[in-house]
Amino acid sequence: MNIITGLINGMITSATPILLAALGGSLTYYAGIFNIAMEGMMLSGAFFGMLGSYYFHSWPMGILFAILGAILMALIFILFAVVLKMDEFITGIGLNLFSVGVTTYMLRQIFKVKGAFASPEIVPIPKIDIPWIKDIPVVGEIISGQNLIVYIALLATIVVSYLVFKTRFGLRLRAAGYNRTSLDTSGVSANRIRVWSLILCGVLCGLAGSFLSLGYVTLFSEGMSAGRGWISLAAVILVSGNPTGIALISLLFGFTDGLGLFMQRSLPSQFTSMVPYVATLVALFVYSVRLKKKQKI
Amino acid sequence: MKKLVMLLTVLTIIAVVVAGCTPKAAEPATTKVVYLINGSLGDNAFYDSGQLGMDKIKSQYGVEIRTIECGYDAAQYEPSIEAAVGYADVIFVISYGFEDLVKEYADKYPEKIFVNLDTVVQNTKNTITSVDYIEEESAFLAGVVAGMLTLDTSIPNVNADKVIGAVGGDQDPVIDAFMFAYENGAKFIDPEIVMERKYLGDWVDTAKGKQATLQLYDTGSDIVFQIAAAAGMGVLQASGERNLYSIGVDTNQNALVPGHVVASDTKDIGLAITNIYATIKDGTYKPGQVLNYGLATKGVDVVFEGNGNVLPQAIVDKVNELRQQIIDGTLKVEIYKP
Numbered sequence: 001m002n003i004i005t006g007l008i009n010g011m012i013t014s015a016t017p018i019l020l021a022a023l024g025g026s027l028t029y030y031a032g033i034f035n036i037a038m039e040g041m042m043l044s045g046a047f048f049g050m051l052g053s054y055y056f057h058s059w060p061m062g063i064l065f066a067i068l069g070a071i072l073m074a075l076i077f078i079l080f081a082v083v084l085k086m087d088e089f090i091t092g093i094g095l096n097l098f099s100v101g102v103t104t105y106m107l108r109q110i111f112k113v114k115g116a117f118a119s120p121e122i123v124p125i126p127k128i129d130i131p132w133i134k135d136i137p138v139v140g141e142i143i144s145g146q147n148l149i150v151y152i153a154l155l156a157t158i159v160v161s162y163l164v165f166k167t168r169f170g171l172r173l174r175a176a177g178y179n180r181t182s183l184d185t186s187g188v189s190a191n192r193i194r195v196w197s198l199i200l201c202g203v204l205c206g207l208a209g210s211f212l213s214l215g216y217v218t219l220f221s222e223g224m225s226a227g228r229g230w231i232s233l234a235a236v237i238l239v240s241g242n243p244t245g246i247a248l249i250s251l252l253f254g255f256t257d258g259l260g261l262f263m264q265r266s267l268p269s270q271f272t273s274m275v276p277y278v279a280t281l282v283a284l285f286v287y288s289v290r291l292k293k294k295q296k297i
Numbered sequence: 298m299k300k301l302v303m304l305l306t307v308l309t310i311i312a313v314v315v316a317g318c319t320p321k322a323a324e325p326a327t328t329k330v331v332y333l334i335n336g337s338l339g340d341n342a343f344y345d346s347g348q349l350g351m352d353k354i355k356s357q358y359g360v361e362i363r364t365i366e367c368g369y370d371a372a373q374y375e376p377s378i379e380a381a382v383g384y385a386d387v388i389f390v391i392s393y394g395f396e397d398l399v400k401e402y403a404d405k406y407p408e409k410i411f412v413n414l415d416t417v418v419q420n421t422k423n424t425i426t427s428v429d430y431i432e433e434e435s436a437f438l439a440g441v442v443a444g445m446l447t448l449d450t451s452i453p454n455v456n457a458d459k460v461i462g463a464v465g466g467d468q469d470p471v472i473d474a475f476m477f478a479y480e481n482g483a484k485f486i487d488p489e490i491v492m493e494r495k496y497l498g499d500w501v502d503t504a505k506g507k508q509a510t511l512q513l514y515d516t517g518s519d520i521v522f523q524i525a526a527a528a529g530m531g532v533l534q535a536s537g538e539r540n541l542y543s544i545g546v547d548t549n550q551n552a553l554v555p556g557h558v559v560a561s562d563t564k565d566i567g568l569a570i571t572n573i574y575a576t577i578k579d580g581t582y583k584p585g586q587v588l589n590y591g592l593a594t595k596g597v598d599v600v601f602e603g604n605g606n607v608l609p610q611a612i613v614d615k616v617n618e619l620r621q622q623i624i625d626g627t628l629k630v631e632i633y634k635p
């Protein structure tokens with residue numbers, strides 16, 4: 001593979017977990033929940049995904065466990081933030097820390113290892129070769145042969161977009177965020193909508209987690225979400241939750257990640273590590289300028 | 298008269314106390330040994346190898362051992378070292394991040410034996426013995442493996458480019474010492490070989506480790522040396538995915554991705570513990586030394602066991618030959634100076 005297709009493939013793989021988690025974050029964003037727990041949900045998904053794949057020797061069970069693991073975290077969030085009406089921000093921070101602790105503890109108790117656990121018993125999620133397309137030079141190397149989760153992420157972008165803007169659920173979702181009292185008076189419980197948005201967020205973060213531990217690499221390491229949940233939060237806020245915008249921003253993050261590593265050929269590594277964050281600031285600036293122009297008209 | 302009696306009494310007391318202490322000072326108790334580490338056990342590499350050494354001296358000499366883990370938590374350093382000196386006579390310590398505390402406590406308790414592993418720490422009373430690993434010697438041999446592999450296009454999937462790669466966790470003196478010697482080893486084989494390096498800025502992000510490695514492969518490397526702790530698992534898995542090659546670090550990682558991890562650059566902490574405890578027992582131990590653990594003492598090495606025999610015998614022979622030359626002193630490996 002040459003370096004250009006390598007960079008593009010690197011961009012797609014780096015973007016996938018961010019995109020999935022950010023789509024989950026977008027649903028809660030529209031529901032008016034300040035949800036910062038994507039990091040913890042993703043990490044929990046990564047651990048349980050590995051666990052399911054290891055014990056059942058099957059990747060679909062891995063994905064199922066990943067989703068259940070992330071939903072578990074979402075349920076804790078629901079309990080504290082929705083049912084008990086605790087502060088969402090504190091709940092989110094607590095959940096992220098809890099997730100690091102509980103996955104590390106279980107890794108050590110179940111597998112008696114610290115740091116990372118890899119085993120041939122863990123079955124990875126397969127890559128999908130698309131017939132015909134895979135034989136096209138260059139384009140085939142990019143469009144075909146990606147991990148199954150990459151295609152799921154693409155599909156999820158369209159589904160979430162449709163769900164939010166074209167369905168009754170989406171209307172209620174946005175109403176829950178925009179004006180929850182009016183939603184409540186219309187006879188639909190805003191809390192119920194919020195609960196569903198968090199559960200769906202759990203599903204998407206679980207998929208993101210399974211991509212980390214079963215897709216890109218086939219192992220679990222402590223804290224392997226490595227800030228991706230936080231980046232996805234930045235993506236959500238940057239484009240005010242718009243799914244298409246999230247997809248573009250995720251790709252931008254993925255690209256700058258790989259670009260940073262690539263630029264180490266000619267620049268010091270301390271400098272190149274800044275690239276993704278400089279790109280974020282630039283994107284934020286461009287976005288705010290465009291917003292301002294729109295408001296003037 | 299009264300004064301004289303007083304003086305005599307005082308002198309007697311001093312004499313008794315000194316006499317009582319002298320035999321103790323000449324032959325300090327050595328039955329309680331602590332292994333004090335800045336990180337945690339269970340890494341299957343660095344810290345665990347030290348624990349193996351502790352278990353060995355326990356069964357061999359019947360000493361009481363205790364391991365105190367700080368779990369990378371800076372707040373634990375002081376209470377841990379306090380507990381260590383309170384309990385033990387001999388303290389083996391891996392002191393990344395609390396070197397100054399070790400110096401302070403060694404000065405305060407000069408009768409305790411302090412052995413500092415992996416770095417050189419010297420206190421004013423010069424009671425700490427340091428074990429310094431010469432990473433450059435084994436990394437040089439790792440570079441020889443990489444250099445010979447990238448030249449040998451008869452090995453499956455090896456391209457004609459004379460490029461090798463290395464992935465480090467972050468830019469620090471230890472990692473740069475590894476990279477420096479690795480590059481020298483490859484250039485020793487063929488000065489035209491180019492070494493490309495990537496720093497992750499992270500020690501746990503396996504996905505990033507893999508991404509960096511795939512890029513190195515895309516730009517012509519056939520083999521990548523991982524010096525990135527847990528994130529390096531991503532490097533090893535990338536070599537499996539691309540059917541290319543990698544070199545493991547700290548412990549024998551060859552079997553993790555069989556047939557692709559062609560060698561590992563190992564560092565044996567436990568060996569230093571058993572060796573030094575043996576000198577303490579037979580009375581040849583001297584405080585305040587700096588002991589160099591290189592290839593000659595097997596403190597560091599390059600191992601091939603479990604790599605699925607993918608390397609041509611010529612590479613293995615060459616490494617064995619150079620290892621002997623380094624041990625004999627006929628080949629000098631340059632030491633990295635930051």
